[in-house]
Every structure is written in structure tokens, then in C-alpha cells.
């Protein structure tokens with residue numbers, strides 16, 4: 142048994158009723174410790190995140206003796222706020238663009254004031270976007286194995302804002318209008334569609350590889366190998382960016398360009414974090430020459 146100090150990182154994040162110290166049985170798990178804090182603070186267990194002074198996250202099912210807690214060790218407690226099921230967030234954020242593209246593609250008269258024949262590019266982009274987001278919904282249902290059951294409620298607004306506005310409203314409105322850009326010559330047009338299909342299938346394969354690393358119902362994390370993983374930490378992000386690059390080149394629209402830039406920068410920043418986390422967790426076992434997202438570059 143040790144007595145640890147409980148703190149919040151900043152006065153702003155203060156948790157009322159958080160006891161300053163707690164007696165902890167170090168033969169238990171992080172979940173037991175979080176449950177004791179949950180009982181004292183009346184916050185739901187899923188809202189509590191615990192870290193050590195060096196920012197190490199205390200992972201819920203891990204035995205406490207892994208963290209070498211001593212008397213007076215400091216544990217930072219964070220209230221993550223109201224939580225929502227991870228899958229619900231994904232269904233909502235990908236469902237939005239699906240609905241929005243259907244609306245803008247089929248409701249020409251109320252939206253653009255007239256009816257007209259869609260160009261070959263508009264037709265192709267419509268099916269590409271619908272297939273992309275359907276794939277994402279199905280992957281959420283059947284492939285991904287998330288380590289956290291929930292995420293902060295606020296994420297549903299942040300994430301949906303990104304997809305609904307940038308890949309939903311702006312992309313759909315400007316892509317399906319009455320004066321589209323001229324279709325590219327056949328070899329470029331079909332070449333870009335083939336490149337898109339290759340990127341989507343590759344993205345799917347990387348998701349299958351990630352899912353195969355984690356037995357169902359666990360939070361196991363392993364070093365992924367094979368396919369794009371031998372070159373970068375996040376080939377799933379790389380192939381996702383490639384697929385939006387194909388859409389951007391087909392449409393040559395500022396709306397697709399904007400989404401490509403924002404999403405690629407976001408995924409690149411995430412990949413740097415994931416790369417750093419792999420290095421921290423797996424040390425020398427993690428392949429040295431692997432880049433974060435862009436093969437041979439960064």
C-alpha cells in the first residue's frame with residue numbers, strides 16, 4: 142500500500158471533491174485506482190484519465206506495479222468531460238457527407254435553380270465519394286478495433302465539422318454545379334480513377350493489418366509490418382491522402398484542394414505523434430528508417 146498525491150495539471154481543470162491524497166493497493170490495476178477516484182469525485186469512470194509526472198498514461202487494465210508508484214508519487218487526474226461511444230462519432234461524421242452528396246447530386250433544381258446533365262467527372266466523383274464514405278462506415282462496423290470505448294462528446298462536433306463542411310457541403314456544392322470543369326482526356330480520367338481505387342483498396346488492407354494486431358476486446362498494441370508499414374508508421378493516412386489527391390486532380394476544384402490540404406496536414410501531424418508513441422513504447426525494436434506518413438520523406 143502506498144499513499145499517492147492526486148493533482149490536476151492546471152487550476153482551470155480543477156475537479157471538485159478530488160481528494161489530495163489516496164491510499165493505493167499496488168497489487169491492483171489502474172482501473173481499481175480510477176474507480177476509487179470516480180467514487181470520491183462522483184465522475185463516471187470513463188471520464189477519468191490518469192497520468193504520471195513524465196506524462197506516461199496509466200492504461201486502465203494494466204497492473205499498478207508496472208508504474209513503480211511510491212509514497213508521495215504524483216498522479217495527475219484529468220476529467221475528459223462527457224463521453225460518447227467511439228463508433229457513434231464515426232457513424233455521424235461519415236454519415237453526414239454521404240447524405241450531403243446525395244442531396245447535392247440529386248436535388249439540382251432546388252439547389253442550383255435548374256436541371257442539367259452531370260458531366261462524366263461529376264458522375265465519377267459522386268460514386269467515388271459515396272463508396273469512400275460507405276467503406277468508412279463498414280470499416281467502423283466490422284474492421285476497426287478501438288482501444289477506448291468512448292471519446293469526449295465534443296469530438297462529435299469537432300470531427301463532424303471537418304467532414305460535413307469540407308468533404309460534405311463545400312465539395313458537393315462546388316463539384317456538382319451546372320458549370321463543371323471540362324472532363325480530362327480518357328487516359329488521365331481513367332488513370333486517376335484507377336489510382337483512386339488502388340489507394341482505397343490499399344487503405345483497406347492497412348486497416349485489416351491494424352485490426353489483426355489486436356485480439357478482439359483487448360487494447361493490445363503491436364508494431365505493424367507489411368504492405369506500406371515497412372515504409373511509414375501510418376500508410377493508412379498516406380493512402381487516404383492519395384485517394385483525395387485523385388479526386389482533387391479529377392475535379393481541379395478549390396473545394397477538393399482545400400479538403401486535401403487540411404486532411405493531409407491533420408493526418409501528417411497525427412502520424413508524427415503516432416511515430417513518437419511507437420518509438421517511446423517499442424524503443425530499439427521499432428524499425429529505425431520508417432518515416433511517419435510519406436515514404437522516404439517524412
Ligand SMILES: NC(=O)c1ccc[n+]([C@@H]2O[C@H](COP(=O)([O-])OP(=O)(O)OC[C@H]3O[C@@H](n4cnc5c(N)ncnc54)[C@H](OP(=O)(O)O)[C@@H]3O)[C@@H](O)[C@H]2O)c1
Nearest residue numbers: 285286287288289351354355361362363377378381404408
Ligand atoms: N480524411 C481525413 O481527414 C482523415 C483523418 C483521419 C483519419 N482518416 C481515415 O480514417 C482512418 C482511421 O483513422 P484513425 O486515426 O482512427 O487511424 P489509426 O489511429 O491508425 O487507427 C485505426 C485503428 O487501428 C487501431 N490501431 C492503430 N495502431 C495500432 C497498433 N499499433 N496496434 C493495434 N491497433 C492499432 C486503432 O486503435 P486505437 O487508436 O483505438 O488504439 C484504430 O482502431 C484512417 O486510416 C483514414 O483512412 C481520414
